[in-house]
Amino acid sequence: MEKHLQSNAAITAIGTYTPDKILSNADLERMVDTSDEWIVQRTGIQERRIAADDQYTSDLCIRAVRNMQERYGVQVEDVDYIIVATSTPDNVIPSVAAQVQAGLGIKHSGAIDIQAACAGFTSAIQLANGLLLSGVYRKILVIGGETLSKVTNYEDRTTCILFGDGAGAILMEAGTAAEGDILAISSHTEGAGGHHVYRSGLSPSINAADIDTTSRIVQNGREVYKWALSHVSEGITELLRDSGYEPSQINWFVPHNANQRIIDALCDRTGISEQQALSSIERYGNTSAASIPLALDAAVQDGRVLPGHLLLLYGFGGGLTQSGVLLRWSI
Template structure:
């Protein structure tokens, strides 16, 4: 168990309106709907318009959260945005959120932990609340991966989509936090298996492509995910003092259905315990966990007091997860 003084009090999400189906991809690269379904579990993904950036996705998710919960933002005292696709390095996306909503006095920062970003942000947010310096944190996981996808590469372009999810993380009134356990691990030696490079032409002594597009060694990422990431999930469960049967919902990063299936087989989660956004949104990186969670809350699948294990993993190679009790 971990020290915690935080609870999620609101959630929202947003995806662009344009759908990129497997049939659409058949006209773009050498692939097929059957091939994509069998290897990824993806049917379609959402693609942002040419004049729609990640900031627009972020604003859409926050607006949805405010509409659903009537949440006030003026007393937010810190903003954390997890993204790998900021429209500007500086000003940060978090500072653009501050400007958009006119939040008078708050800190702000972007964090870049790729597909683990949302879980990392929850851990960092909990730490800020535990410090006693902050009481209410706005956390967003958002990515517009279509902007950095090579649509001539059939091994990667079938995977990625765009979206955003937002939550409010607040200090618990009674001091009993709902984040119950956490785990993080990094294998930087494997970073060259999944990267995006604009400036550097080498990593770990190996040459990099500098196309400004995602480059992935799918075989090696899969191998890492089903071995080391699975070990991380097991350690998080152990840290929580629970078993997979105690946890209502397993919410992994929606990278690939085959990876999710392998993780369940190795960790003891049943397929019906899984919440995923992979089928209709594809891999949305930092947005995939809050997208899946937001839809499950909206439908009534996730209920107050449910126990959830959220687990992100991806570029870095980085993994991070939390066990929490749902509080709304």
């Protein structure tokens, strides 16, 4: 379902964080039957970041917000709402968003987690946009954060090569200049295919230290690849068509970074130039809900993304769910 929006909600700041520890392809060669050449050829990944044993998703999310504050000088103590997209919460209860609220010293705000897997960040933007347009809220933190290394089976060479940890945060505010508008959104879910990507055996835990070590990501990569090429490419084409834009008008395409082969194939099928696609896959691997803000922020920091640029953010993954956001960048 695509919605064309008349909006005055915009992104006003962005920040990211990745852990210090690097897991390279050479490291993985010593762990499982694989090779750097095999991994790069099939995924485009050269390394990924891994959270410390005592570092959890909420820690990464807080660091991403701190990074945003340091760079943009924004205050977050007065945010009205916090939305965290994650598939790897510290606990089932309390939410990561509640832990972020406490960690940042925010006294009065709503706080929720959402779980839309790799479409989580774009889905969270859509929710925040709706809350801001309601007029009830004025300032919302949207965060995508994952510690996928804690639920990765490092004996399964088909999945352990893919996943890394990281977080990205944006501040969304109402009443900003029109050039920063969220222009259009779309979302589609095909739940019948949900068994192709899932997290096994999740048990509630009371403390972060008690995180369920039996829970693992399970993925049928072949089926997910086929779905992405057909259904996700259709979703992207539909969003652009219904919002009145041609692929050539998009300055930057920021897809979920599942792997480089999927990104290249989506570009080919939608008519978006590969030079327009922003990727974080080489350095960070597949970071699920964090992949889009990581790729976007890298391009903001190096000057590729500029105010006035038209951006298409598009998440897709477990569910099987896809969601897109077309926006005009303003910072």
